[in-house]
Amino acid sequence: xxxxxxxxxKVPNQTRYLxxxxxxxxxxxxxxxxxxxxxxxxxxxxxxxxxxxxxxxIRHANAGDPDKEVDIRITISDNELLLQVFxxxxxxxxxxxxxxxxxxxxxxxxxxxxxxxxxxLMDSVVYRRIAGxxxxxxxxxx
Amino acid sequence: MNIKREEQGxxxxxxxxxxxxxxxxxxxxxxELANLxxxxxxxxxxxxxxxxxxxxxxxxxxxxxxxxASARQADLKLSGVQSQVKxxxxxxxxxxxxxxxxxxxxALASF
Numbered sequence: 001x002x003x004x005x006x007x008x009x010k011v012p013n014q015t016r017y018l019x020x021x022x023x024x025x026x027x028x029x030x031x032x033x034x035x036x037x038x039x040x041x042x043x044x045x046x047x048x049x050x051x052x053x054x055x056x057x058i059r060h061a062n063a064g065d066p067d068k069e070v071d072i073r074i075t076i077s078d079n080e081l082l083l084q085v086f087x088x089x090x091x092x093x094x095x096x097x098x099x100x101x102x103x104x105x106x107x108x109x110x111x112x113x114x115x116x117x118x119x120x121l122m123d124s125v126v127y128r129r130i131a132g133x134x135x136x137x138x139x140x141x142x
Numbered sequence: 143m144n145i146k147r148e149e150q151g152x153x154x155x156x157x158x159x160x161x162x163x164x165x166x167x168x169x170x171x172x173x174e175l176a177n178l179x180x181x182x183x184x185x186x187x188x189x190x191x192x193x194x195x196x197x198x199x200x201x202x203x204x205x206x207x208x209x210x211a212s213a214r215q216a217d218l219k220l221s222g223v224q225s226q227v228k229x230x231x232x233x234x235x236x237x238x239x240x241x242x243x244x245x246x247x248x249a250l251a252s253f
Contacts, residue, residue: 015166022162022195044195044226051197055165102235110206113198113234120233 003033005076013058013068021054021072022047025083028074035142044108046083052114054083061087061134076142083122083138091134092101094127143167145174146223152177153253155246163193163200171200175207175218184216191222196230206225208239215240220248 005028011017025046030039054070062068071086097115101107119125122138144159144207156174160167171188176184188204190196204220221243223231231237243249 015164018164018166018197019162022164040226041229044229047195048230051164051195055197055199059165100234107235107239108205108209108210110202111198113201117198117230117233120239 003078007074010069010073013062013065013070015058016053018051022051025050049118049121049138052118056085056114057085060092061089063089079142081140081142085136086133088133143170150250153187153250154183155187156190158193162195164197165199166204168199172203172206176210177208179214179216185253187219187221187246189221189246190227194224195229196227201234201236220251221246
């Protein structure tokens with residue numbers, strides 16, 4: 001368990017907590033031991049991915065219910081970063097989410113980019129049902 | 143959301159005085175832009191010099207503003223886009239949609 005960081009945070013199902021979680025993701029990236037890549041880029045990427053995943057949990061999975069919670073777990077080991085965002089809702093079908101269109105009118109959709117952004121910035125993205133809700137699991141090799 | 147609004151002739155300049163433009167505050171910007179274009183403003187510059195983080199909701203608010211502008215033959219332009227924010231525009235190909243200027247003055251001069 002050398003060099004492993006495991007952080008678990010639970011917040012109310014509200015967008016006011018996005019900046020807190022985003023900032024934690026950034027700070028972790030900036031602290032990473034032995035990371036050879038651009039830390040500032042990684043920090044922004046984690047901020048973005050955590051934000052997008054939380055917004056999905058808040059709006060879609062938890063249906064905006066202020067009495068629900070969002071659990072976030074960040075696990076960093078020597079060679080992998082694992083982000084897990086747990087919701088307590090009905091969930092959604094990840095396989096049904098199309099990439100946004102990039103031509104003409106499709107590019108001007110005002111929504112629907114969140115999952116695409118997560119998939120682009122992370123190496124793998126899985127959404128699965130667990131007891132009491134669902135978890136969005138995102139991994140990145142370090 | 144902290145937005146500083148100024149009118150320079152026919153153009154409205156909105157300076158977003160927030161570090162983050164995200165799902166928590168994007169709706170306010172979206173509404174402000176909708177109100178401006180609905181009230182007949184021909185040109186709006188959104189300056190993002192202080193914004194170091196944008197998510198898909200922030201991008202969506204700007205796209206919504208762009209659509210409102212286009213529908214009325216008006217113009218929405220951006221200035222002061224910082225590097226991480228620029229990356230998000232590129233990731234989503236939205237850098238092809240907006241006229242983006244380095245400074246507010248450059249954006250204003252383009253009208």
